[in-house]
Amino acid sequence: MPMIKVHKETCKGCELCIHACPQEILVMSKVLNKKGYFYAMVEDPGRCIGCAMCALTCPDVAIEVGVQGTRYVLYEY
Amino acid sequence: MARVLMKGNEAIGEAAIRAGCRFFFGYPITPQSEVPEYLAKRFPEVDGHFIQAESEVAASNMIYGAACSGTRVLTTSSSPGISLMSEAISYCAGTEVPVVFVNIVRAGPGLGGILPSQGDYWQATRGMGHGDFRILVLAPNCVQEAADLIMLAFDLADKYTNPVMILGDGIIGQMMEPVEFGEMVDPETLPEKPWALTGAKGREPNILTSLFLDPNVLEALNQRLLAKYRQMEAVEKRWETYNISDNMDLAVYAWGTMSRIGKTAIDELKERGIEIGLFRPITLYPYPYEAAGEVASKAKKLISIELSTGQMIDDVRLAAPGREVNFFGRQGGIVPTPEDVRDEFLKLIES
Amino acid sequence: MIETIFSRPESLREVSTHYCPGCTHGITHRLIAEVLDELGLRERTVGVAPVGCAVLAYNYFNCDFAEAAHGRAPAMATGIKRCRPNLIVFTYQGDGDLASIGTAEIFHAANRGEKFTVIFVNNAIYGMTGGQMAPTTMPNQKATTCPFGRDVETAGYPVRVCEVLSKITTPSYIARVTAAVPKEIPRAKDALRKAFQYQAENRCFSLVEFVSTCPTNWGMNPLKACEWAVSDMMPYYPLGEFKTPDDPLPAGLNLIEGDE
Structure with missing residues (x-):
């Protein structure tokens, strides 16, 4: 099972990951982080397919992707 | 070799x-x-x-x-x-x-x-x-x-x-x-x-x-x-002095090629009994002000000779505050002959 | 047991960048770092930072770094690489740095076939100095020094670096990619990997241009900026490989070389 983790203090709230996610499982927070940005959070982790598009498009390396059990490689990277 | x-x-x-x-x-x-x-x-x-x-x-x-x-x-x-x-x-x-x-x-x-x-x-x-x-x-x-x-x-x-x-x-x-x-x-x-950039192998990166x-x-x-x-x-101050004595008629300041032309003129005038010393800075920065000033204190008159309109003359003035510093130079790529320089020295001493 | 399949590469320091939110510089930095990690090059890499938004790039990479004068990174890289050919050397330059003030340096480094890698970030504007016109600013695009839009009658057309450099006879690897479209990011990394690989094999000069965004100075949100890069820049700056060291030399040259 894939899972993603957003480091909320690293996030600058650009929202690129929100649009990159084909499953639309990321949303923006309603509260600010220490830098003063609304940060990305995973709303529906169960629907994550582990494509890592969110992490790929994050300019601040704020997203880590992990997998438990079988890993599906969706593309060469 | x-x-x-x-x-x-x-x-x-x-x-x-x-x-x-x-x-x-x-x-x-x-x-x-x-x-x-x-x-x-x-x-x-x-x-x-x-x-x-x-x-x-x-x-x-x-x-x-x-x-x-x-x-x-x-x-x-x-x-x-x-x-x-x-x-x-x-x-x-x-x-x-x-x-x-x-x-x-x-x-x-x-x-x-x-x-x-x-x-x-x-x-x-x-x-x-x-x-x-x-x-x-x-x-x-x-x-x-x-x-x-x-x-x-x-x-x-x-x-x-x-x-x-x-x-x-x-x-x-x-x-x-x-x-x-x-x-x-x-x-x-x-x-x-x-400190050099050689690749951060086994050390923290160097940044220049x-x-x-x-x-x-x-x-x-x-x-x-x-x-x-x-x-x-x-x-690091380096310099050369030439024909310095305690009672000089003139002290000449010159660097590079001009110092050699100056020396030839000095040799010729020495034969006529005219005592002229030469100070040549080898380090232009740092300029040897103290040594240049000491030479000035032993001469009646001072002159800077240069292949310019007079640039090192600023440093000679700093080395000999209060003294009048005369100048002779040619520009445009013209190099004066030892005779030109000799005549300039004579003119100054006799004035 | 969770296996991490994506995290910060070792070649990128654990620090927050000064880049604006949504700026693709961050993605480009990470891709370079990932490639250095994967090819095992970090410990023998020296980067050369430009003047412009990436002027502080040396704070973000975990390798030796020098800071060049504006536009002179390819000259500086030439000095480093020629003196220490075993190093992997890369420059990271913006459009003002590379395509304006440093045009002579990049052109001749490419022409000499210097064995280093250039990462060229083209976002059609001067970011660090506050949104002035760049050599790559699009026709009619507004900037603080062309407030009515770039007038091609007086400013000429935007400079296409890959197209120009790929016409040089000396073998090289020249590619244009983007990090502004998620599905293009793996392809961008492929190009970077090739560029560094060619350098590691001492084969040729390599340059990878990134069609990039500047949400702040374009006055757009990051997503809109990415969309504008696709709609307005990429038709003029098409993605792809423009030259590889395997391309044949012009026929005339083969004749001069004689009968081998």
């Missing part, structure tokens, strides 16, 4: 090799082109590397990069080219990397001419680029000294991690004289430079920059540089 007859520019190239320099990045310009030409031919014999850059701007930034990699490196140029290099010289000073520049000065301003001049004295000693910095400036007056000072320049550049400039007029570059070179330095035996956005950090650099310049002023 025995004495050989060589052109000044070629001797500069050979001396650089002797000093352990194996990299030259340069651009052709009269009257220094024999240096790149000599090294292009000679370097392959010593596993050296010559690159003709696309401009002096590029050449000087190449040697900035080369110096960052911890390698002894040289470029040579002439006045208009040195102006283009002033950007990189400032960066080298701010980053504190050792580089050696040679300026075989030609007449200016602008494109000027290709004949010898000393018109870049102010540029070398006062305004070698933007920002608050100094470079060591060494001025030879013969081919042998040009070779010796090149070897010294590399050591001083490494010692102070600062740019060093050899300031020679076109005569030094073009003249042939006998020269004997020092021992060959093996580049492999030079001391390690732990001249950008300090925090004014306190930048001021600390300025203060560190100042301390370095004070140290140079304390221990």
Whole structure:
């Protein structure tokens, strides 16, 4: 099972990951982080397919992707 | 090695090799082109590397990069080219990397001419680029000294991690004289430079920059540089005196080629019983003010002779405050004869 | 047991960049760092930072770094690489740095076939100095020094660096990619990998141009900026490989070389 983790203090709230996610499982927070940005959070982790598009498009390396059990490689990277 | 007859520019190239320099990045310009030409031919014999850059701007930034990699490196140029290099010289000073520049000065301003001049004295000693910095400036007056000072320049550049400039007029570059070179330095035996960019293997990365956005950090650099310049002023002043006595009719101040013309005139007048001494700074920065002032105190009159409209005269005035400093010089690439200079001395003494 | 399949590469320091939110510089930095990690090059790499938004790049990479004068990074890289050919050297330059003030340096480094890698970030504007016109600013695109839009009658057309450099005879690897479209990011990394691989094999000069965004100075949100890069820049700056070292040399040259 894939899972993603957003480091909320690293996030600058650009929202690129929100649009990159084909499953639309990321949303923006309603509260600010220490830098003063609304940060990305995973709303529906169960629907994550582990494509890592969110992490790929994050300019601040704020997203880590992990997998438990079988890993599906969706593309060469 | 025995004495050989060589052109000044070629001797500069050979001396650089002797000093352990194996990299030259340069651009052709009269009257220094024999240096790149000599090294292009000679370097392959010593596993050296010559690159003709696309401009002096590029050449000087190449040697900035080369110096960052911890390698002894040289470029040579002439006045208009040195102006283009002033950007990189400032960066080298701010980053504190050792580089050696040679300026075989030609007449200016602008494109000027290709004949010898000393018109870049102010540029070398006062305004070698933007920002608050100094470079060591060494001025030879013969081919042998040009070779010796090149070897010294590399050591001083490494010692102070600062740019060093050899300031020679076109005569030094073009003249042939006998020269004997020092021992060959093996580049492999030079001391390690732990700050150099060599790849961060087993250590924290080295960063070489001249950008300090925090004014306190930048001021600390300025203060560190100042301390370095004070140290140079304390221990690196070099000069030559000639025919100094306690009761001179005239003290002559000259650097580079002009000092030799001055000496010839002095010898001739000595035979007529006229006592004239000569003071020649070898380091133009740091200028040997104290020694120059001591010579002034022993002479009735003072004169600075230069291949310019009078630039070093500023330093002579600083060395002898309150004294009148006379001047004689030719410009445009015209070199006065010893007779011209002798007549000028006589005119001044008799006035 | 959770296996991490995506995290910060070792070649990128654990620090927050000064880049604006949504700026693709961050992605480009990470891709370079990932490639250095994968090829095992970090410990023998020296980067050369430009003047412009990436002027502080040396604070973000975990390798030796030098800071060049504006536009002179290719000259500086030439000096470093020629003196220490075993190093992996890369420059990281913006459009003002590379395509304006440093045109002579990049052109001749490519022409000499210097064995280093150039990462060229083209976002059609001067970011650090506050949104002035760049050599790559699009026709009619507004900037602070062309407030009515770039007038091609007086400013000429935008410079296409890959197209120009790929016409040089000396073999090289020249590619244009983007990090502004998520699905293009793996392709961008492929190009970077090739570029560094060619350098590691001492084969040729390599340059990878990134069609990039500047949300702040374009006055757009990051997503809109990415969309504008696709709609307005990429038709003029098409993605792809423009030159590889395997391309044949011009026929005339083969004749001069003689009968081998």
